[in-house]
Amino acid sequence: MKYVYFPSCNFTKALPEVSERIKAFLSARGVEVTGCCRLNHAALTPDCVALTICQTCRIIIEENCPGVRVMSVFEYLDGLDDFPFPDYGGEAITVQDCYRAREHAGEKAAVRSLLKKMNFQVIELPGRDEEVNFDGAWMFRPVMEGNRKLAPKTFGRIEKDLSPQSPEWIDRYLRDYCARFETNRVACYCNSCLGGLNQGLPEGKEAVHLARLLFPET
Numbered sequence: 001m002k003y004v005y006f007p008s009c010n011f012t013k014a015l016p017e018v019s020e021r022i023k024a025f026l027s028a029r030g031v032e033v034t035g036c037c038r039l040n041h042a043a044l045t046p047d048c049v050a051l052t053i054c055q056t057c058r059i060i061i062e063e064n065c066p067g068v069r070v071m072s073v074f075e076y077l078d079g080l081d082d083f084p085f086p087d088y089g090g091e092a093i094t095v096q097d098c099y100r101a102r103e104h105a106g107e108k109a110a111v112r113s114l115l116k117k118m119n120f121q122v123i124e125l126p127g128r129d130e131e132v133n134f135d136g137a138w139m140f141r142p143v144m145e146g147n148r149k150l151a152p153k154t155f156g157r158i159e160k161d162l163s164p165q166s167p168e169w170i171d172r173y174l175r176d177y178c179a180r181f182e183t184n185r186v187a188c189y190c191n192s193c194l195g196g197l198n199q200g201l202p203e204g205k206e207a208v209h210l211a212r213l214l215f216p217e218t
Contacts, residue, residue, distance in 0.1 A: 003031040006040070006061070008054035010191045011211070021215040022053070022073070037061055038150060044068045051076050055100035055190055056147060056154065063091060063151040071106070074189060074210060078110040078117075086150055086216055092121040094183045095206075096197065098190035099135040100158070110188050111210060118213060123183055134177065134188075136196020140165040159204030172203045181205060187213065 005026050012019040023033045034040045037057040044050055046067040052058040053073045062070050078082055095115060101107050115122050140166055143155045165173070178186075178200030186201065188194050189210040197207030 001047055002009040002162075003043075003049050003076070004044060004052055005031050005033045005134075006037045006054070006057045008052070008057050008191065009036055011053050011209075014191055014194065015209060015212060017217065018215050019211070022211060025215070026051070026073075034167075038146070040058075043064055053189075055098055055192075058104075059100070059154045060150045062130040063154050072104070072189075074114055075106055075110040077214065078096060078113050083117075083214075086113075086202060086213070087119045088213070090119055090121055091185070092123055092183045094125060094181050094186045095123070095200045096186050096188040096193055096207075097133055098188070098193050099133040099139060100160075101190070102133050107187070107189075111187075114210065114214065115187060120187075122211075125127050125180065134193055134196065135190065136192040136194070136199070137174070138192035139163065140170050140173070173197065177204075178202065178205075 005023070006129055007023055027033055032050065034043070037060050041061045041064050044061070045157060048068050049071045050061050050065070050068055051073045052061065058070055058072070059110045061131060062069065093115065095112060097108055112122055139162055142160050143162065146200055148155045176194050179202070181201065184204070185206045185208050186197055187208055187210050188197060194207055194209050
């Protein structure tokens, strides 16, 4: 079985130092680190397991490579017996799920497991899934044409849930949504969620990507 990691162009742009630490760690374990999913998914074969850190990467690979197993890098990390988990001293942190991960119970379970292994007190948002799933501003903009062409079936289904809105409307929505958080930090595992939380959270509260918690600067 060959593991191939897709580091996500957007994630790498947003958190370049964290991305480099992840790539170095995975490379040291024999995982092949590749490039952009749009180009490099074509090299995958049925004996590969594609590791993703981006919801869009996962969608593109799943639709174009039906014989390839695709899993979140967080599921991979959660399965390791020797990962050097940092200790966050019992800090309470709210976990924010991503709309595009709503059908991926394994990824959501791994996110919570990793937070607990880092000694966080995990706080869940109250409400039904449709009330607490989130995707930042992504839900209120049209699907990018390049994404639609690469994964027309999946993005065609997703598009029915999208509702394009003005920048002013989006800003109000994000601020109203983020008013529900009571912990000082909110953990997410999606690029769009991170951007939306950063835009909507009030002063004094911080959004943090799960990857940054797992691979802090030392």
